[in-house]
Amino acid sequence: MSGKPVQGRMTADGTGEVVVFLVGMRINKWRAVRSWLPVLRAMTPMIKELARDPERGMLGYRFVPGLRNVAVLQYWESKEKLLAYASDQSGAHRPAWAAFNRRARAGRDHVGIWHETYAVPAGSYESIYANMPPHGLGAVRGVVPVARRGERAADRLAA
Numbered sequence: 001m002s003g004k005p006v007q008g009r010m011t012a013d014g015t016g017e018v019v020v021f022l023v024g025m026r027i028n029k030w031r032a033v034r035s036w037l038p039v040l041r042a043m044t045p046m047i048k049e050l051a052r053d054p055e056r057g058m059l060g061y062r063f064v065p066g067l068r069n070v071a072v073l074q075y076w077e078s079k080e081k082l083l084a085y086a087s088d089q090s091g092a093h094r095p096a097w098a099a100f101n102r103r104a105r106a107g108r109d110h111v112g113i114w115h116e117t118y119a120v121p122a123g124s125y126e127s128i129y130a131n132m133p134p135h136g137l138g139a140v141r142g143v144v145p146v147a148r149r150g151e152r153a154a155d156r157l158a159a
Helices: 033-052 079-087 093-105 136-141 153-158
Strands: 006-012 018-027 058-064 069-076 111-120 129-132 143-145
Touching (some): 033 069, 033 111, 069 079, 079 093
Antiparallel strands (some): 006 143, 058 069
16 A cells, blocks of 8 residues: 555545445466466456546456455446446457356366455445545545544444
């Protein structure tokens, strides 16, 4: 994590729905580099495509590295925009998904993929960042002093 800490107690700015999308891969067989490396490489073009075009709806992302598992945490404006990207025939996602499915049908269980989607309605999330650089939802929506949205978590959830 980089950036200068923002002094004091802050919370993520913004109102409305937020969609949290987690997507990742698991290397099941290390020696099968030809199976898992293309899956690993497929994520970067999609992230670049989304970052170049904010109208698609991705607010921000963060890579979550691991030894066997690699994931990307993404924040989206809405589930409609996430689903539109996933089904866009002209985007980078469809060819990557089709290539993975071809490998899976061929019986290569050397790599696994997963995703989880959380559509969080307005008023159903809260955050606090104390003496932190912008992080998580605060990094993609900006931060405001906690007092602006409520001193306690319960206050911020009710807002």
